[in-house]
Amino acid sequence: MGFQDRLTIALVIATPGTGWGGMEKHTAELAKALAMKGHEVHVLAHSAYSERFSAPVHFHALPLQLGRRNLWLRYRLRQTLHTIQPDIVHAQGNKAASLISGARHHARVTVGTLHGTKSSHRAFDRLNGVIGVSREIIGTVAHPTTRLIFNGLQLPENTAQSQPKAPEIPIPPERPLLLAAGRLEPVKQFDRLIRAWTQADCAGTLVILGNGSQRARLQALIQELNGAERILLPGYEPHLSPWLRAATACIITSSREGFPYIMVEALMACCPVLSTQVSGVGDFLPERCIAASDSVEDIATLIQSSLAEPGLLTDIQSDSFRQAREQLNLETMVAKTEAFYRELLATVPTGR
Numbered sequence: 001m002g003f004q005d006r007l008t009i010a011l012v013i014a015t016p017g018t019g020w021g022g023m024e025k026h027t028a029e030l031a032k033a034l035a036m037k038g039h040e041v042h043v044l045a046h047s048a049y050s051e052r053f054s055a056p057v058h059f060h061a062l063p064l065q066l067g068r069r070n071l072w073l074r075y076r077l078r079q080t081l082h083t084i085q086p087d088i089v090h091a092q093g094n095k096a097a098s099l100i101s102g103a104r105h106h107a108r109v110t111v112g113t114l115h116g117t118k119s120s121h122r123a124f125d126r127l128n129g130v131i132g133v134s135r136e137i138i139g140t141v142a143h144p145t146t147r148l149i150f151n152g153l154q155l156p157e158n159t160a161q162s163q164p165k166a167p168e169i170p171i172p173p174e175r176p177l178l179l180a181a182g183r184l185e186p187v188k189q190f191d192r193l194i195r196a197w198t199q200a201d202c203a204g205t206l207v208i209l210g211n212g213s214q215r216a217r218l219q220a221l222i223q224e225l226n227g228a229e230r231i232l233l234p235g236y237e238p239h240l241s242p243w244l245r246a247a248t249a250c251i252i253t254s255s256r257e258g259f260p261y262i263m264v265e266a267l268m269a270c271c272p273v274l275s276t277q278v279s280g281v282g283d284f285l286p287e288r289c290i291a292a293s294d295s296v297e298d299i300a301t302l303i304q305s306s307l308a309e310p311g312l313l314t315d316i317q318s319d320s321f322r323q324a325r326e327q328l329n330l331e332t333m334v335a336k337t338e339a340f341y342r343e344l345l346a347t348v349p350t351g352r
Contacts, residue, residue, distance in 0.1 A: 007341060008040045010086040010107065012077075014095035016065040017048030021183065022261045023115045024049065026133075026151055027092050031057045033334040042084050044077065060084075068098045081106035088341050097123035109344045113149075114141065116258035117279065129344045131337070133259035136279035147340045150280070151259050152333030153268055155325065156241070165239040169209070172232065176204035176248035176307045179271075181240060181262055184212030184233075189276075189294060191221055193253040196299035198225045202307045204248070205230055209237045244269035248310045253299055254278050267324035272313045274302055284320050284328075289313070 013027050027043065035041040035056040043053050047061035060080050066073040077099055081089065089107040091100040097112040101123055104110045112124045113131040121141055124130045129145045132138035138148050171177075178197065182188045190208055197206045208218070208231075215233065222231045237243060244250060250266040252275040259280035266273045267284065275281045276294040291302040306313050326332075 006038055006040060007087045007338075007345075008042070008084065009034055009088045009090060009341070010042045010044060010081060010084055011090045011092065012096040012100060013043070013045040013049065013092050014064050014068070014099055015046065015093070017046030019183065020049075020052070022151070022258065023092050024052070025261060026113075026115070028052050029153070029330055030334065030337065033330055034338070037334070037338070042086065044080060064095075068095050074099065074102060078103045078106060087345060090341075091127070094118055094121070094123050097127060101126040108348055109341065111341065111344065114138075114258070117256060128348070129340060131340065134280035135283060137258060145344070147336065149333060149336045149340070150283075150328055151261055151264055152328050152330045153261070153264050154330040156268060165241075167237055167239050167242045169234045169237050171243060171246050172205050172207065174203075174205045176202065176310055177246060178202075178204065178206045178303065178307065179209070179243055179247035179250045180207070180253065181209040181237070181243075181250070182254075184208070184210050184214040184218060186214065187255055189253045189255055190214065190218055192294065192296050192299055193251065194218060194221055194225065194227065194231055195296045196253075196303060197231060198227055199296060199300040200304040200307075202303060204307070205232060207232045207234065207243075209234065209240070209243065211236045240265060241269055244271040247271050249274055249306060249313060251303070252276060252278060252281070253294065255294055264324065264328045267317075267320055267328065270314075270321045272306075272310075272317045273320070274306055284323055286316050286320070289317065 011027050011031050013024055031041050031043050042058045042060060044060045044062050046064040050059050053059045062076050063073055081103055086107045089100050089110050091097040091112040093115055100110050110127040111129045112127045114137050115133055124143055130141055130143045131147050131149050132141060133151050138146055180193055219233060222228055244266050249272045252260050257278035263273050273285055274289050276291050281290055292298040
């Protein structure tokens with residue numbers, strides 16, 4: 001990349017540093033990949049995330065535990081952007097978009113990515129461009145300049161380590177193995193999954209990987225349903241790939257998602273995915289692998305019908321595995337994002 005082609009890019013995550021989810025993971029992957037392509041990349045985020053970003057990415061800690069209208073936070077943001085002088089400021093999520101819309105004069109172009117569905121997207125109205133991670137999200141945006149760019153992950157053969165790390169939590173031998181993974185929070189509806197698994201009365205084991213505020217409640221529910229031997233909550237697993245390769249299927253039971261990263265990870269590992277009707281899944285999963293609703297009864301029906309013939313489940317998702325490798329890889333996500341940056345830059349004067 002020539003010097004004239006090099007962009008200075010500031011990515012802003014406005015979450016308060018209390019968790020690491022899909023949006024934060026997306027930003028970390030994007031920042032690293034853009035930097036490896038030769039761009040000067042800065043990440044503005046809470047100090048709790050500093051260890052998640054390393055050279056050549058530049059990290060700037062901001063007090064993002066404060067509210068979006070906080071004057072000190074807004075001052076620190078403007079000060080940091082004035083020092084960086086970015087070509088692109090890219091806000092991740094609604095709070096970041098709100099903050100950037102008030103500091104947009106410190107960059108040639110402002111971009112925002114919508115990672116989920118909100119009642120209002122007004123924070124994005126004053127940005128130059130908007131990215132949506134699913135067709136459903138793009139459909140809610142009235143902005144004149146939008147792009148659909150799916151979340152992407154690095155293809156397994158392109159990772160630094162050819163052999164994935166062994167799991168920290170032992171994988172149970174019983175099959176079928178139905179796997180769920182995510183924060184143990186109400187939006188994931190793991191209580192409905194536990195009830196649906198019990199109602200489906202399938203052989204095998206349900207494992208829910210993750211930690212969160214709902215752990216005690218979910219554990220009590222498992223005891224109430226006499227499911228301790230067939231429903232496991234072993235905690236957070238940092239190395240998910242071996243689990244996905246071993247699982248009969250991965251299941252998503254959320255009430256809402258922007259674009260579920262767990263679906264991307266599972267399909268990349270050729271692990272069939274079952275899901276409720278959250279945004280993004282309809283583009284990649286066969287209709288018979290999506291529950292009619294997020295009710296316990298419909299989730300149970302989906303589990304029962306899918307696990308009855310696990311070999312067939314893998315066969316009918318062969319196109320999903322191929323589609324994921326073609327459309328949900330990190331290289332495609334980064335290339336589309338970079339192209340959108342340059343398209344927006346071409347519409348504004350070259351001077352700052």
